[in-house]
Amino acid sequence: MTNHYILAIDQGTTGTKSVCFDHSGNMVAKAYREFRQIYPQPGWVEHDPEEIWQTVVSTVNEAVSQIDGQIDAVGITNQRETTVVWDRETGKPVYNAIVWQCRRTASFCEKLASYTDLFKQRTGLPIDAYFSGTKIRWILDHFDHPNSEKLAFGTIDTWLIWKLTNGQVHATDFTNASRTLLFDIHKKEWDAELSGIMGVPTSLFPDVKRSQDDFGTVESISALSGVPIAGVAGDQQAALFGQTCFDAGDLKNTYGTGCFLMLNTGDQAVISSKGLITTLATDGSGDPCYALEGSIFVGGAAIQWLRDELHLIENAADSEAAAEAVHDNGGTFLVPAFVGLGAPHWDMDVRGVLVGLTRGVNRNHLIRAALESMAYQTHDVLAVMAGETGMALTTLAVDGGASANNFLMQFQADLSDLVVQRPQQIESTSLGAAYLAGLSVGFWPDAQSLKAQKAVERTFQPKMDEPTRQKFLSGWHHALRQAMTK
Numbered sequence: 001m002t003n004h005y006i007l008a009i010d011q012g013t014t015g016t017k018s019v020c021f022d023h024s025g026n027m028v029a030k031a032y033r034e035f036r037q038i039y040p041q042p043g044w045v046e047h048d049p050e051e052i053w054q055t056v057v058s059t060v061n062e063a064v065s066q067i068d069g070q071i072d073a074v075g076i077t078n079q080r081e082t083t084v085v086w087d088r089e090t091g092k093p094v095y096n097a098i099v100w101q102c103r104r105t106a107s108f109c110e111k112l113a114s115y116t117d118l119f120k121q122r123t124g125l126p127i128d129a130y131f132s133g134t135k136i137r138w139i140l141d142h143f144d145h146p147n148s149e150k151l152a153f154g155t156i157d158t159w160l161i162w163k164l165t166n167g168q169v170h171a172t173d174f175t176n177a178s179r180t181l182l183f184d185i186h187k188k189e190w191d192a193e194l195s196g197i198m199g200v201p202t203s204l205f206p207d208v209k210r211s212q213d214d215f216g217t218v219e220s221i222s223a224l225s226g227v228p229i230a231g232v233a234g235d236q237q238a239a240l241f242g243q244t245c246f247d248a249g250d251l252k253n254t255y256g257t258g259c260f261l262m263l264n265t266g267d268q269a270v271i272s273s274k275g276l277i278t279t280l281a282t283d284g285s286g287d288p289c290y291a292l293e294g295s296i297f298v299g300g301a302a303i304q305w306l307r308d309e310l311h312l313i314e315n316a317a318d319s320e321a322a323a324e325a326v327h328d329n330g331g332t333f334l335v336p337a338f339v340g341l342g343a344p345h346w347d348m349d350v351r352g353v354l355v356g357l358t359r360g361v362n363r364n365h366l367i368r369a370a371l372e373s374m375a376y377q378t379h380d381v382l383a384v385m386a387g388e389t390g391m392a393l394t395t396l397a398v399d400g401g402a403s404a405n406n407f408l409m410q411f412q413a414d415l416s417d418l419v420v421q422r423p424q425q426i427e428s429t430s431l432g433a434a435y436l437a438g439l440s441v442g443f444w445p446d447a448q449s450l451k452a453q454k455a456v457e458r459t460f461q462p463k464m465d466e467p468t469r470q471k472f473l474s475g476w477h478h479a480l481r482q483a484m485t486k
Helices: 047-064 105-113 111-125 131-139 156-164 192-198 235-242 301-308 319-323 364-389 407-418 430-438 449-454 466-484
Strands: 006-012 015-021 027-034 068-080 082-088 151-155 171-173 206-208 230-234 250-253 259-264 277-282 288-296 333-336 353-355 395-399 419-423 454-458
Touching: 006 047, 006 156, 006 430, 015 047, 027 047, 027 259, 047 156, 047 301, 068 235, 068 430, 082 131, 082 156, 105 111, 105 131, 105 230, 111 301, 131 192, 131 277, 151 156, 156 171, 192 235, 230 235, 230 277, 230 430, 235 250, 235 259, 235 277, 235 288, 235 430, 250 364, 250 430, 259 277, 259 364, 288 364, 319 364, 319 407, 333 466, 353 466, 364 407, 364 466, 395 407, 407 419, 407 454, 407 466, 430 449, 430 454
Parallel strands: 006 068, 068 230, 171 206, 250 395, 395 419
Antiparallel strands: 006 015, 015 027, 082 151, 250 259, 259 288, 277 288, 333 353, 419 454
């Protein structure tokens, strides 16, 4: 009998993974390649779209070579907001991809300030250089093309679909479209008025499909020739789906370099007034639903700082034993605002502070304070999510590298009074892309079957008494005020 698999292409900010999954959701093959980060000047970040494509080709071929069987479908998940514009006739990018981190369009965003409310109400997003719309405008302003009708825009998913199908399909999904500042998340269509304000012709835009849909078949990689591309979602929405958070009230946090919280709000589009982003996600049937998202800039990066700059630990895993070696944080709190603060504060001018140092504070206290900072920041976003939605949040699904830290996960459960669930498969982003594609072609029967087979590796129950919890939170918010005092 032939073995059958789903292939997920997980195209991230620093590298590309291709991962094969079996019917049980187990990873059976994986390949990874990094690519160059291009910094033309301070605050600018670019990628070479053709180099990204080559990492896709090489990782797909390597992953497929590791299996004995058949790939039934391909799913794609991607770094969101990163922007490519190319010539439809030649298939060549007219400029490098402008990465989501790039701040080059910040001054243009300031010129659009009078439209802030209009964009927020229609797109769920603040006007910010983070999103794709102003990046498209910058490329058009700096590239002289005689006919814009011949140009195509896409986020990285769209670029890969175009390349995989040999230019036969120019499409994206609702989740990626919702990150452009040009897509009405209520009407679920491109917004001509916003595009006009931004100065971006609608002729550049891809078709927008469900996250479980027909995105054509692979024609350009012989190992996948004729295989359907059947699932697409931006990375955080894919992680939400991979965690089987299909229903309103379902919640996940990805503990990576930063932390990304996402709450499924079902058919309720909650437009936040307290620093969260309203975006489109995917329900169990593959249709668009709404979600609230909170982005924390510095999560695991605080542990990297301890390792690389302070040399307090040799590797990130050492932080767990150090934190558990002390009874508490010794009254020390780290606000890791190395690049400002993200949700829910959105203050780019704040810088990091260490508060509460005494003679008795040692290395372990500092390491513990850095770990705790991830939980405190997450708690602040969770509190806003609960307040703005009125939802009673009970369970937090977790993934990402730092979710392997048992001290951090228990402290998060205690601090936020939530049950924290860590799955066996913490490659939630790749798994979400595979689930979307697999459901689309009948590899899995329905979303409920995925919920049934989800394996939880460990559950962390809240244990902390309320006075202790309030003492920690009071100390954190005092430290936060110290950091934000101009």
